[in-house]
Amino acid sequence: MKLLIVLLFSCGSVVAQNIDQVLVFSKTEGFRHKSIEVGVKTLTALGTEHGFAITHTENSEVFNSENLLRYKLVIFLNTTGNVLNEKQQDAFKAFINNGGSFLGVHSATDTEYDWPWYGKLVGAYFISHPEQSQANLKIVNTNHEATQHLDANWKHFDEWYNFKNISDAINPLIMLDETSYAGGENGDYHPIAWCQEFDGGRSFYTGLGHTIEAYSDPNFRMHLLGGIRYCLD
Numbered sequence: 013m014k015l016l017i018v019l020l021f022s023c024g025s026v027v028a029q030n031i032d033q034v035l036v037f038s039k040t041e042g043f044r045h046k047s048i049e050v051g052v053k054t055l056t057a058l059g060t061e062h063g064f065a066i067t068h069t070e071n072s073e074v075f076n077s078e079n080l081l082r083y084k085l086v087i088f089l090n091t092t093g094n095v096l097n098e099k100q101q102d103a104f105k106a107f108i109n110n111g112g113s114f115l116g117v118h119s120a121t122d123t124e125y126d127w128p129w130y131g132k133l134v135g136a137y138f139i140s141h142p143e144q145s146q147a148n149l150k151i152v153n154t155n156h157e158a159t160q161h162l163d164a165n166w167k168h169f170d171e172w173y174n175f176k177n178i179s180d181a182i183n184p185l186i187m188l189d190e191t192s193y194a195g196g197e198n199g200d201y202h203p204i205a206w207c208q209e210f211d212g213g214r215s216f217y218t219g220l221g222h223t224i225e226a227y228s229d230p231n232f233r234m235h236l237l238g239g240i241r242y243c244l245d
Contacts, residue, residue: 032063032085033082033083034059034066034067034085034086035067035083035085035087037070037072037074037086038088039072039095040090040095043092043119043122044090045090045119046224047090047223050227051089051227054236055089056068072096075101075104076099076100080103084113084244085114086113087117088117089120089221091120092123108210108212109211110213112213113214114134114214114216114243115217115240115243116217117220118173118218118221120217121173133210133215135178135217137175139176139197140173140197141171141174142172143194143195145169146168147170147172147188147189147192148166149165149189150164151163151186152184157239159238165189166231167192168229170220170226171222172193173204174202178198182206182208182217184206185203185207205235207239215243216242216243
């Protein structure tokens with residue numbers, strides 16, 4: 013949803029701006045990432061710089077039909093475990109069905125294992141990861157807002173997830189080169205960032221974002237921004 017903001021200037025002119033509202037949700041019922049706080053700050057800064065408004069919460073009670081009407085995009089920032097009850101799940105599903113968008117960061121795939129609809133929305137589930145390391149990322153879609161700024165091969169340090177139940181419906185944007193690091197278990201087909209049109213709305217996921225340092229990396233920040241822009245289009 014866009015809120016109409018009217019700005020009054022001393023010269024007497026009036027300028028109206030439409031500001032997209034984005035909800036950032038970082039509730040954890042499992043492992044808690046130390047990067048959550050800096051992730052919130054990064055998303056807030058990106059909003060200030062690029063014209064969308066961030067509201068952050070860890071209160072799942074905001075997932076009700078009336079409140080979600082305020083937002084155009086919901087971001088699951090390093091959520092873990094079962095973070096929504098059945099009523100809240102129903103409200104979130106209705107939000108997507110009515111054209112809302114979802115963006116998942118890193119452990120958003122380590123969330124809601126008992127809710128198959130969510131698994132399809134996020135696109136896969138986490139199963140394991142090796143030690144954090146630098147890996148080579150192959151950009152397989154260079155035209156997407158989240159990847160068009162990147163070189164064809166991007167070397168990045170992070171915690172690399174192995175996935176199960178990878179949806180056939182996702183459109184991979186970045187693939188992990190498992191020959192460039194130890195511990196990959198998905199083989200030649202190891203997507204690490206993707207997007208899709210899903211059940212009435214849009215979904216974007218990036219497996220990056222475990223480390224605090226990632227959020228000061230200009231390439232990762234632009235990657236996040238591109239994902240947000242895709243979801244807000």
